[in-house]
């Protein structure tokens with residue numbers, strides 16, 4: 001099938017990936033209500049068409065924390081990206097750099113910071129979880145700073161992992177999971193050859209360097225599960241604000257009060273996010289949470305939004321609701337699985353084209369001009 005839209009990459013990824021990996025990307029928590037709401041709520045926002053507004057000098061560029069972005073899109077931290085394509089984090093980061101946008105490396109990436117950062121021509125963003133092992137947190141922050149990371153994305157919506165039933169059904173976890181994964185790899189020879197065999201080591205690169213021993217996929221859930229820290233509160237984070245000299249973005253904000261607390265903490269930015277519907281099912285979609293958060297903190301910190309952005313039109317909708325920029329997770333993971341670096345670069349081109357059309361037909365020539373006046377109702 002020809003790729004005409006970002007959504008086409010989902011179908012292509014489904015064909016390429018062993019099911020345990022496709023469903024790991026695609027799935028959400030519990031009954032997946034929030035996952036569905038995320039996309040539906042963006043899609044059903046009505047843009048206000050305005051014609052004959054002379055938008056000939058259209059400009060998609062923006063600036064975040066002193067960094068130039070060719071379009072207001074950041075690749076979100078996505079764990080295990082190196083399992084979707086060979087050394088996937090490097091490929092996705094290169095694609096992002098080639099299109100002038102940042103790539104955020106997850107704590108639980110396959111490729112370590114030291115492999116990804118030197119491979120790209122712009123500063124890497126790095127995502128950190130709150131973990132019991134503060135030694136790991138310090139170690140990884142020191143390594144990130146040494147590798148030239150600028151922006152730290154601090155994810156706060158995972159003090160406990162939400163249950164994802166699809167993972168148990170697909171063979172990602174649950175009984176006989178390793179045997180089921182091998183059986184699935186055998187029936188997906190393209191993936192098995194390119195990623196399974198030639199994409200090793202399949203480590204959590206950042207973690208294994210700290211622990212000094214390999215940590216395979218099987219160890220991933222165990223290590224994370226043992227390390228989430230439900231005792232954490234804002235005051236416990238002050239050392240990170242003191243320690244990290246660059247911008248800090250707090251990811252996982254859904255409530256105006258939390259947004260205000262993030263600003264009081266000294267955050268340079270927040271990500272309005274429900275973790276792509278992978279944590280607490282039943283919480284608000286980002287599209288619905290965004291307006292009140294924007295009312296609370298717009299101008300005091302940069303507002304990013306993710307969870308449910310599937311097109312350039314959705315980017316314009318998110319900006320109209322109050323975001324300064326968006327993050328995309330699944331959209332780029334599907335593209336990466338379908339066609340590696342080139343596909344992720346093409347995905348970003350598709351997003352840019354869709355944004356241009358939406359901006360032209362809503363009468364906005366710059367990202368800064370997009371606001372609630374571009375919406376109906």
Ligand code: FNR
Nearest residue numbers: 025076077078079106155275276306307308329330
């Ligand atoms: C994620 N997300 C995530 N977030 C984070 O802070 N650290 C991580 O390691 C991961 N890992 C991860 C894996 C996969 C497969 C997915 C789909 C998501 C959440 C991610 O950063 C982002 O918030 C959501 O993906 C945004 O929603 P959409 O764009 O996928 O709808």
